[in-house]
Amino acid sequence: MLLQRVDDLDVRLVVLEGRNTWNRVSLSDFPRLARLVRQRRAGVVRLGAFTVIEIAPRGSAAEP
Secondary structure (H helix, E strand, O other), rough: HHHHHHHHHOEEEEEEEEOOOOOOOOOHOOOHHHHHHHHHHHEEEHHHHHHHEEEEEOOOOOOO
16 A cells, blocks of 8 residues: 555655664565665665655656
């Protein structure tokens, strides 16, 4: 359901603050989402402790 919502809502950015949240949750705790981010990553910008990952829309050139 989460991955479908990413496409339905045209989510284009994932923002990470460090490796884990305060509750010790990381992107790797969501393997399907991590795979989507890895496969559709279009760009990465680091802003201090934050990492902003741009994800390409479904079916774009950035998607294998």
